[in-house]
Amino acid sequence: MIYRNLLLCALLILTVSASFAQDEIPDDSDQIVYTVVDAFGDTVTITPTDLERIISIGGAVTEILYDLGMGDNIIAVDVSSIYPPQTADLPTVGYLRFLSAEPVLSYEPSLIITTEDAGPVDTLRLIQSVGIPVLIVPAEDTPEGAAEKIRTVAAGVGKSDEAEAIIEAMRRDIERAQALVEMVETRPRVLFVFAGSNIALGVLGRASGGHQMLELVNVENAITIEDGYIPLTAEAIVAAAPDIILTTSLSVERVGGVENFLNLPGISLTPAAQNGRIVYEQMDDLFLLGFTPRLGDAILNLTYLLHEDLPRPAYAVVRLSPALEQFEAQLRRAGQLEALDIDEPLTVLAPNNDALTLADTELSASELSALILQGAIPPQEMTAVPADMIEAVISTANGYVYILNGLPE
């Protein structure tokens, strides 16, 4: 009997399918609601209870949510969400261009936040039809686009004030980079090599987000083709004759290390490879191409890395040195990164990653200040520091950075 009824029901549903009305969203007019206009001009209404179980689809969106302090509310992400490292512990809903409705719904989300790069769009519409709000954020590959992305996500989760602070920090870094690149006299030719999540190595042409990044730091894209991703051909790379190769750390990992990378056909014959000019360390895909809240950071770092003739002040050295990654993270977390930005001779006793790992604690803002400012001593007095504690000395424009292999007493 049950089966017969089921069959009847199924047939009935088939015939009345055309007349389905969407379920009404419950109207709690006395409650707080956040209304946002999404990338397609549609208004999305989100209530605070919708924020409890968020699925974040798109690396930039995930980063923004973490920056806004919403990380704990994320229950699943897509495979492009690779930063911050905590995302590795979350289940994934696959690749953002190959979404499927039911796997997404199986996590029982209360809100989906994604970008207009996600698809198929029909799948997002299906999820909406079930009554779950879907916020589709505009994703333009420009600094303004990155700011708009942050604003839209923040408006959806009711954190617009925090968004302005993030955008302001990003804007400051970009402005600083712009002031720097105006000073440079040469535009090095840069080849942007990229390997996507499951595609072969290729180069980024003039219609790509990567090209936007190169423009922003005032270097010449060695590729002149008006296209996005172009599969790598050896002769085209030789002909492009780049001075510097820029790529992601994952692309280098893919071919088994930087030596293998520089020996790839075509690449090995470029001036860049012959002079060992390759930039890839600390360059994750989202940092370079995601137009995320780290955009300002990325632009400023690239400015220093691609224009070797620029003088590097202490803050630039700390930013760019992989050995000081932990130190930089500590400074950033404590809001003390600006403390290095002093236009006078300065010596910094910078503890390296190992030392900070040994310390095994998060340093407070005041401890970090002490480390930077009170630890700043004239270079001639560095003789007081035991030599075996000093791992490296890096010259900077306004002093020295001593990388110590232990925390100074």
Add this chain to the structure above:
Amino acid sequence: MSAISRPQPHETTTNARRVAPNIRRKGVFLAASLSALLLVVSLLSIGSGQLPIRVDQVVTILADEVGIQPDISFNVGESFSYPAEYSTVQRGTLINIRLPRVVLGLLIGASLAAAGATIQGMFRNPLADPGLIGISAGSAFAAALVIVLGNTAALSPLAGSLDEIGVPLRPIASFIGGVVTTLLIYRLATVNGRTSVPTMLLAGIALNALAGAGVGMLVAFADDSEIRDITFWQLGSLVDGSWERVETVVPFILISLVPMLWLSRPLNALLFGEIEAEHLGFNIQRTKQFIIVLAAVAVGTGVAVAGIVGFVGLVVPHLIRLLAGPDHRYVIPGSMLLGAALLVGADLIARTIAEGREIPLGVVTALIGAPFFLYLLLKDRERGTLI
């Protein structure tokens, strides 16, 4: 292939009256068992998915949706009760996502298999898959063309405005591509009003290669997101199945499938050979034209919605012939039922086997179909009857 070798004439003529009741009984048995299979697969498919919905919840949701709310309540053990409680997400998923997907699977499976059955009948060769005569490849090429060209600076305003007024550009393109390729092959292979089957098969191979080269060329110029879209088209998937899609395809599928049921007699006559069929009083040239147009509509519609889902048109008619013999009065409707069941079952695997994502439907059907294809080849290698 023994299954479609010529039947001995005296068996079907002199004993016609005596075997008629047997035929009817066989037909009823085949229809009943295939319908039962289809029903079981569909129910299983409706009841399974990555979002857990229990059987009693499925029943309650369906009853509520249709508006039947019988004033009864009962419990069978702990797992089944009526009315069962369910969430709006479960109801929305079942009604707006799973059901249209199953219905779409039924429709497309039936049309791919029926197209396979009629084309195989026309070619009198069990290897004649709709993909073989270029429908699928032509469709995919047209879809890829629209995906890549629609994004170029010159054409994107046009594509955008068509999209705005609700014209589903890619499905329409893939449909037109299928019909155009098939007609092209037909013209290439028809001389003085007669279609040469070997020429048609070889022309199909050539045009398939050409369409494949075209898609490959487009991929070389496509960006990351376009490559994803083209891949979707080439591997096949029901991932964006919705009631709107069902509404769009139903008329096309009815237009192509219903007339196919009347093709069984001329196709049966064709089993004796073309000249013999003409002598039996059938207009074979007209039948061939009919089959080409109907199959192009059936497959083109399927490709438009689900991309290239291979091997259904190959495997299903063959299985029916194994079960019930070469009589097209069984092969055509039987293929529709079994094709529907196979595609719904394959889609069930595609959407449930990997957690948090789907594998393409075309991958599943190829994993089932390709070994079957090889089995056919090996089985008949010595006899050499396939080609």
